[in-house]
Amino acid sequence: xxxxxxxxxxxxxxxxxxxxxxxxxxxxxxxxxxxxxxxxxxxxxxxxxxxxxxxxxxxxxxxxxxxxxxxxxxxxxxxxxxxxxxxxxxxxxxxxxxxxxxxxxxxxxxxxxxxxxxxxxxxxxxxxxxxxxxxxxxxxxxxxxxxxxxxxxxxxxxxxxxxxxxxxxxxxxxxxxxxxxxxxxxxxxxxxxxxxxxxxxxxxxxxxxxxxxxxxxxxxxxxxxxxxxxxxxxxxxxxxxxxxxxxxxxxxxxxxxxxxxxxxxxxxxxxxxxxxxxxxxxxxxxxxxxxxxxxxxxxxxxxxxxxxx
Amino acid sequence: xxxxxxxxxxxxxxxxxxxxxxxxxxxxxxxxxxxxxxxxxxxxxxxxxxxxxxxxxxxxxxxxxxxxxxxxxxxxxxxxxxxxxxxxxxxxxxxxxxxxxxxxxxxxxxxxxxxxxxxxxxxxxxxxxxxxxxxxxxxxxxxxxxxxxxxxxxxxxxxxxxxxxxxxxxxxxxxxxxxxxxxxxxxxxxxxxxxxxxxxxxxxxxxxxxxxxxxxxxxxxxxxxxxxxxxxxxxxxxxxxxxxxxxxxxxxxxxxxxxxxxxxxxxxxxxxxxxxxxxxxxxxxxxxxxxxxxxxxxxxxxxxxxxxxxxxxxxxxxxxxxxxxxxxxxxxxxxxxxxxxxxxxxxxxxxxxxxxxxxxxxxxxxxxxxxxxxxxxxxxxxxxxxxxxxxxxxxx
Numbered sequence: 001x002x003x004x005x006x007x008x009x010x011x012x013x014x015x016x017x018x019x020x021x022x023x024x025x026x027x028x029x030x031x032x033x034x035x036x037x038x039x040x041x042x043x044x045x046x047x048x049x050x051x052x053x054x055x056x057x058x059x060x061x062x063x064x065x066x067x068x069x070x071x072x073x074x075x076x077x078x079x080x081x082x083x084x085x086x087x088x089x090x091x092x093x094x095x096x097x098x099x100x101x102x103x104x105x106x107x108x109x110x111x112x113x114x115x116x117x118x119x120x121x122x123x124x125x126x127x128x129x130x131x132x133x134x135x136x137x138x139x140x141x142x143x144x145x146x147x148x149x150x151x152x153x154x155x156x157x158x159x160x161x162x163x164x165x166x167x168x169x170x171x172x173x174x175x176x177x178x179x180x181x182x183x184x185x186x187x188x189x190x191x192x193x194x195x196x197x198x199x200x201x202x203x204x205x206x207x208x209x210x211x212x213x214x215x216x217x218x219x220x221x222x223x224x225x226x227x228x229x230x231x232x233x234x235x236x237x238x239x240x241x242x243x244x245x246x247x248x249x250x251x252x253x254x255x256x257x258x259x260x261x262x263x264x265x266x267x268x269x270x271x272x273x274x275x276x277x278x279x280x281x282x283x284x285x286x287x288x289x290x291x292x293x294x295x296x297x298x299x300x301x302x303x304x305x306x307x308x309x
Numbered sequence: 310x311x312x313x314x315x316x317x318x319x320x321x322x323x324x325x326x327x328x329x330x331x332x333x334x335x336x337x338x339x340x341x342x343x344x345x346x347x348x349x350x351x352x353x354x355x356x357x358x359x360x361x362x363x364x365x366x367x368x369x370x371x372x373x374x375x376x377x378x379x380x381x382x383x384x385x386x387x388x389x390x391x392x393x394x395x396x397x398x399x400x401x402x403x404x405x406x407x408x409x410x411x412x413x414x415x416x417x418x419x420x421x422x423x424x425x426x427x428x429x430x431x432x433x434x435x436x437x438x439x440x441x442x443x444x445x446x447x448x449x450x451x452x453x454x455x456x457x458x459x460x461x462x463x464x465x466x467x468x469x470x471x472x473x474x475x476x477x478x479x480x481x482x483x484x485x486x487x488x489x490x491x492x493x494x495x496x497x498x499x500x501x502x503x504x505x506x507x508x509x510x511x512x513x514x515x516x517x518x519x520x521x522x523x524x525x526x527x528x529x530x531x532x533x534x535x536x537x538x539x540x541x542x543x544x545x546x547x548x549x550x551x552x553x554x555x556x557x558x559x560x561x562x563x564x565x566x567x568x569x570x571x572x573x574x575x576x577x578x579x580x581x582x583x584x585x586x587x588x589x590x591x592x593x594x595x596x597x598x599x600x601x602x603x604x605x606x607x608x609x610x611x612x613x614x615x616x617x618x619x620x621x622x623x624x625x626x627x628x629x630x631x632x633x634x635x636x637x638x639x640x641x642x643x644x645x646x647x648x649x650x651x652x653x654x655x656x657x658x659x660x661x662x663x664x665x666x667x668x669x670x671x672x673x674x675x676x677x678x679x680x681x682x683x684x685x686x687x688x689x690x691x692x693x694x695x696x697x698x699x700x701x702x703x704x705x
Contacts, residue, residue, distance in 0.1 A: 008521040015517040125349045126538055128572060135576050137549040154549050227514055228538055271518030276509040
């Protein structure tokens with residue numbers, strides 16, 4: 001390998017990990033909803049779109065930095081998620097239906113409504129938040145003058161990545177250490193047993209949906225400095241979240257983090273070594289391969305290891 | 310009084326009386342173009358320009374005493390919708406002439422409909438070569454084709470940059486693909502080797518992998534054909550990765566609109582692009598149009614706008630000369646067009662396998678100090694070109 005080839009490989013790995021970290025945050029939101037509710041939230045990407053528009057409005061009207069709007073958009077999305085669960089999904093849960101999974105269909109409908117409302121308000125124009133630091137980056141050769149290779153680390157991408165990691169850490173702490181978090185995990189593991197132990201299962205559901213929405217809302221704010229928005233952007237991120245949820249093993253938080261990173265790396269590597277147009281193909285190859293060869297996802301591997309098998 | 314049925318009756322009566330009147334002293338023309346979606350920015354520039362031209366013509370008495378009444382239909386840059394709009398215009402509204410659309414995919418769809426229904430269609434800013442190579446009789450194109458888009462840029466490369474290697478990046482659309490193929494041919498003529506030809510998806514987030522390859526190939530020139538968003542993202546990431554080349558060049562579209570500089574900011578500096586028109590040209594009416602547009606909307610228009618603006622004048626000219634205002638009358642008049650517009654001279658010719666194609670001089674522009682300047686051919690230049698350009702490291 002020549003030095004330039006090593007440079008390309010390392011740069012690809014860097015961008016894969018950065019992208020993967022953001023993907024993981026999108027995936028976690030869907031995965032915890034999946035864990036507790038046993039449904040796939042197909043309005044996930046649209047919730048992210050809502051957060052992105054909140055960040056966009058805050059930026060263009062009040063010049064609030066997208067990274068600061070994490071603190072505004074995330075609680076807002078939490079409330080939106082709570083409202084959706086309380087007033088739309090819970091009533092549907094109680095009704096007998098022809099299809100057993102009609103809440104899933106409901107989320108599809110919610111997603112469409114959100115996307116179309118956004119189209120009415122914002123038109124389907126592509127919008128950006130032109131932040132000043134958009135092209136700032138750190139370079140290896142600035143730190144190490146005689147570096148044989150040149151690597152760069154984009155500032156907005158890195159900041160987004162670090163915030164995503166921090167949010168994930170907070171989530172882990174919340175789920176592992178707090179009372180509410182433990183109740184959520186109990187509900188996810190065994191709904192009936194949790195009910196018998198005195199956990200308010202309905203309330204946990206509402207909180208979980210809010211939490212899942214808040215997480216993807218944060219992801220939206222982290223994405224906007226490096227991407228652009230339009231009302232139909234949700235679909236592509238729902239898809240990514242869905243692939244990560246399957247890859248990570250339905251409902252597993254750690255699995256989703258690993259799944260996100262794997263997906264990010266895989267996409268970057270296919271883009272570099274196969275062709276950029278092939279990245280979406282790679283995504284679905286992973287998806288199908290996991291379903292066929294590893295139906296439990298990363299989580300099943302982790303479990304097997306823990307049990308010493 | 311506000312009873313709904315009353316309003317209905319009144320409005321019906323009003324429309325009954327006014328409809329024939331309208332037809333008598335106004336000329337209704339509905340223009341399909343993208344007003345929402347990815348290409349909305351281009352559609353907006355064009356819509357404003359159509360309106361400006363119509364206003365001017367109406368202020369001077371209209372076309373043969375009739376006022377032009379323009380209306381617009383949004384196709385969202387989707388060929389199937391563009392097609393449906395035009396079918397409706399021709400079949401239901403009996404509009405004897407179609408103008409508009411932007412993307413090559415939409416224009417292709419519309420051209421097929423227009424030809425089938427023997428209705429003249431004037432293309433304003435769609436570049437895919439094939440459209441005027443189908444032996445269509447009723448399809449006219451005012452803008453230069455993709456094969457020649459980069460003529461001025463290529464001559465700039467040949468005489469100033471003299472590249473040995475070139476990398477071509479392009480968006481996977483009709484416009485991107487045909488632009489890339491055209492550049493490949495041009496590179497051969499230049500004696501430059503195409504060391505990399507990479508396609509990227511519309512809507513891609515991360516261009517770093519592709520840029521890694523560019524860096525590996527170390528081309529003298531990086532030539533990109535794409536619409537708006539990708540052009541900006543790509544240049545930003547080029548700057549961030551410090552992918553150095555002797556010249557970054559773009560094939561019009563996304564590289565030649567003011568949003569490119571606004572979005573890519575300092576990463577846009579020194580980027581050279583092909584274009585069909587600049588506000589600095591010395592055609593009759595060019596300056597007036599550009600200044601009026603700027604004072605109204607705050608920015609200079611791109612070639613898309615100029616072409617749309619000129620198209621209204623081309624139509625006016627054809628309608629005034631036409632023996633009647635039927636489809637064939639207008640078609641024959643369009644065919645005989647030979648006028649000078651703010652966009653440049655317009656004359657539809659059958660040449661080099663094209664039919665009803667207007668051939669014109671193209672230009673090269675460069676972003677210098679955050680402004681588009683015309684740099685090539687020399688007789689049109691508004692500022693001297695900057696070459697060689699500083700490397701990214703030197704730019705801080």
